[in-house]
Amino acid sequence: MYTLYGTQGTGSCIIEIALQRCGVPWCQVDACSWEDTPGSEALARVNPLKQIPTLQLPDGSVLTESAAILIHLGLVFPASNLLPGDRAQVIRGLVYIAANCYSAIGIIDYPERWLASADQAMQAQLIAGARQRLHLAWDVFADQFAGQLFASQSVPNALGVMAAAVSRWAGGRDALQQSRPEFAWTLAQIDIEPLVAPVFARHWPDWAAQS
């Protein structure tokens, strides 16, 4: 049994979709770093950063880092269709999102981790800079990876799922809608894919109203 540590409105949705695609038994422990839940202590034990998604494999070993989890599942379960396409580019894209987008969102969400003694104005400046950099990173992603998001005509691979999820934060989609409308449309097609849609709807019940 796989154990996924995660909670609503977060990147654990990416791994939920991936586990469903693998057809393996899994359960979720509701946990995150910003709320005390019954799963908090268990999450801290398996991932000292308390970040989600964190996945415990059936052999008890632990995987953190969304990109690594997706690559692992895609390799172990080829029928999941997580890694089809130009595999080198799909892996590059997964690492690109983790390094350039997910990390910028971490700065936007927790500026005090990077500027501990700064006043609010300074932290606001850091947030604005990280947000600008994030939106640039999405533009570059759109230009470089638009052709790498699908396993087949309408089924997204791991890169498509991760892009569709992570672009939901910090105004990523709105910025893409303005700067790269065609790419934003492609992400919207991933949102409504039959396996993705119900998971996203559970994580972001108000999304339709927002967008």
Ligand SMILES: N[C@@H](CCC(=O)N[C@@H](CS)C(=O)NCC(=O)O)C(=O)O
């Ligand atoms: N490098 C990790 C980042 C994961 C991450 O930042 N997850 C967020 C939730 S979507 C989180 O747990 N943030 C809380 C924290 O950093 O304390 C990955 O790519 O999976």
